[in-house]
Amino acid sequence: MVTLEDVARQAGVSLATASRVLNGSTRQVGAAMRTRVEKAAAELGYRTNVAAQTLARGASNVIGLVVHDLVDPYFAAIADGAMRAADAEGHVVMVGTTRRDPEREIAYVATLNAQRAKAVLIAGSRVADPVVTARLKAELDRYRAQGGRAACVGQDLLGVDTVAPGNHAGAARLAGALADLGHTRFAVLAGPPHLITAADRRAGFQAALAERGLPEPQIVYGRFDRDGGHAAAASVRPDVTCVFAVNDVMAVGALAAFRERGVRVPEDVSVAGFDDIPTLRDHVPALSTVRLPLAAMGSLAVELALAGEDVPQVVAMEGEVVLRESVRAI
Amino acid sequence: MVTLEDVARQAGVSLATASRVLNGSTRQVGAAMRTRVEKAAAELGYRTNVAAQTLARGASNVIGLVVHDLVDPYFAAIADGAMRAADAEGHVVMVGTTRRDPEREIAYVATLNAQRAKAVLIAGSRVADPVVTARLKAELDRYRAQGGRAACVGQDLLGVDTVAPGNHAGAARLAGALADLGHTRFAVLAGPPHLITAADRRAGFQAALAERGLPEPQIVYGRFDRDGGHAAAASVRPDVTCVFAVNDVMAVGALAAFRERGVRVPEDVSVAGFDDIPTLRDHVPALSTVRLPLAAMGSLAVELALAGEDVPQVVAMEGEVVLRESVRAI
DNA sequence: CCCTCCACGGAAAGCGATTTCCAAGTATGC
């Protein structure tokens, strides 16, 4: 394994000079020395040992990204945005998936702390359990106490820079748009009650209906993924004319369930989701939803974390209602 | 920043003992010392400095994964499989996206070499340019010369452990199945000519048609993504009854293009893809394809790399033809 | 022509862990 010392010896210069040439420094190195070092490094096939560099510098160029599930287009889009931003700043990205287990989320923050990652990004909904949230916050605080930066895409509950999607307001606007189409009897495929994102969207939707004096929607709890939507669709009451799934992958699952049962969308029932994941544009029928700029949210989170303001910044991202063929007026 | 030395001092033991307790070792430590160290570590909130550990041990627990595009469900599925396997072995994963630029692929291998990653996984098609391939191979060889392990999901061109999808054979079997339905006039949305995966699939398809004495299919080149399929579909000749897109995302794009033009699938034209990406199951019409076990391929690649046999292993993965509603007999 | 200052090369002290080598204490066998 060729080290900087090998390069320095081959070039006939000191370690310090070789380091300054190859790994950047504020100090200048004369042209003659510089080319000698570069030539030696190329000949020997030298590659910096980042572990040693990180140790010596006391700072790494790793950005950690924690998501629930990379296969979910929602997280894939956020991760993609984050990776582009990280890349543009010369950082590399370490990704961990929690598989929706908060314990794994905490463990991964600890791992990233051990890596002395430059920044940690946590994407995805918080859970309603205050004990779990407190433990994650404690782990993040410890990390930040050691000089780490952190940002979150989701609820502003961790005391760090946050990109906060307007879940409540977006769902409320969607409810309004759907009510304007003449719907009165709604169902909400609400996901798990303890997931705050799911709960906020459900609550926003319900609040808007109540404000208009419309009857309470049917609430169906379930999982937050495609299969959860598929299963929940089975219990929707027959008099319901419009179904709101609290995220797009659930809506896609519900659409599949309706199709299997011969229920036509939108003729028999209207369906809407939330997020506007990229894969949606090829779906039949085209799904109505609330558009969130997912990739931008990912890159913004990276920028916030890297900027590292003293007081945590919270940026709200409002979703835009997009009506497509999955809904119709009644 | 609390170090092992702080912990040792607080516990009143030596650095060596603290290290043995906290970071694993073959050596035993007495129960009394052990609990004292653990207590001190917990009180101080100690987190191992992985950079220092990596430097001292001469080995890291990072696995690098290089993919073209995380938003593409094909790569997301492979990455997910790889991450699960890595996780099971106690490794963390660093992901890089190349955005289909071979230069970035090479650069990322160099970065992972600098990280002294335990293993590097390269997923995605090689390109036909032998110079580029040689440069990537050289970079990988340098990495492996320093003790790194590598594996590849794709063509066996890099001299490392490889999980090789049966592109040619799978496409040939698909062509056979489609011909059995009575189709004789085909088009192939062939992707970019220089992408070997795309070329192999096209060639396999053509070979099977030729073997049956069927006329040459129309070949339409284009990009290897959804928009490429969408654009390519526009130039399909009107007499064609069956279109093969060399991957699923292209097929999905083609389906969208046909829908926009009022061409019905499968009534007017049959369409098939390749890969069987997970999002396909909710597509309308359900897309016929060749199923590849993507997640398993990802985890297998990790296992191969970690096993580190002396001679590179090559595991072929054969795809299974799956006919769904996007094709019909003629 | 002398003095100051700048530019640039090198020696050496860390960074925070692991691990080898010693030494001392404790079991075990006869």
Added chain:
DNA sequence: GCATACTTGGAAATCGCTTTCCGTGGAGGG
């Protein structure tokens, strides 16, 4: 009861790089 063999704790060298501090030679100013 003594020699032998394990255990187990600690001192110190080491991993590869960065960076401070020092020293030297040459340019520029008066």
